[in-house]
Amino acid sequence: MNESENKLNKLIVQRIQELRKKQGLSQDELSIKSGLEIKYVNKIENFKIVITIVTLDKIIQALNVDYDSFFSLNVDEELLNEPYKMISSLQGQLEKMGKELNSLKKYI
Structure with missing residues (x-):
């Protein structure tokens, strides 16, 4: 085989x-x-x-x-959505960091 x-x-x-x-x-x-x-x-x-x-x-x-x-494939929907949740969380963190950087620019 x-x-x-x-x-x-x-x-x-x-x-x-x-x-x-x-x-x-x-x-x-x-x-x-x-x-x-x-x-x-x-x-x-x-x-x-x-x-x-x-x-x-x-x-x-x-x-x-x-x-x-x-x-049929028994796919866990939660597992499929996990990467999207992670990306969304990262986008939120990046946006927050961007705002913080903009507020610090006035001190430079």
């Missing part, structure tokens, strides 16, 4: 783990719901084997999510 395939497999497995834990399911419960052996689910989640599309389909169905939800 090449590096990009390895990264893709890792992202998929991490998403499976995220959704499984979010639903409060153990690996054993996921194996029962998906019809997969517990050893197989364990190997998938420990990156010992590469998940196939057929197995992924079974797991997605067992997690009761659609493909769009499974592959």
Whole structure:
């Protein structure tokens, strides 16, 4: 498996783990719901084997999510807005410094 395939497999497995834990399911419960052996689910989640599309389909169905939800990015809006907040804060500080410098010019 090449590096990009390895990264893709890792992202998929991490998403499976995220959704499984979010639903409060153990690996054993996921194996029962998906019809997969517990050893197989364990190997998938420990990156010992590469998940196939057929197995992924079974797991997605067992997690009761659609493909769009499974592959969607769950981005924290607060994290996205953080750089804008920092820029705004810096602009405010720069404006304040500019005003202070202007008031000091009369003493030069």
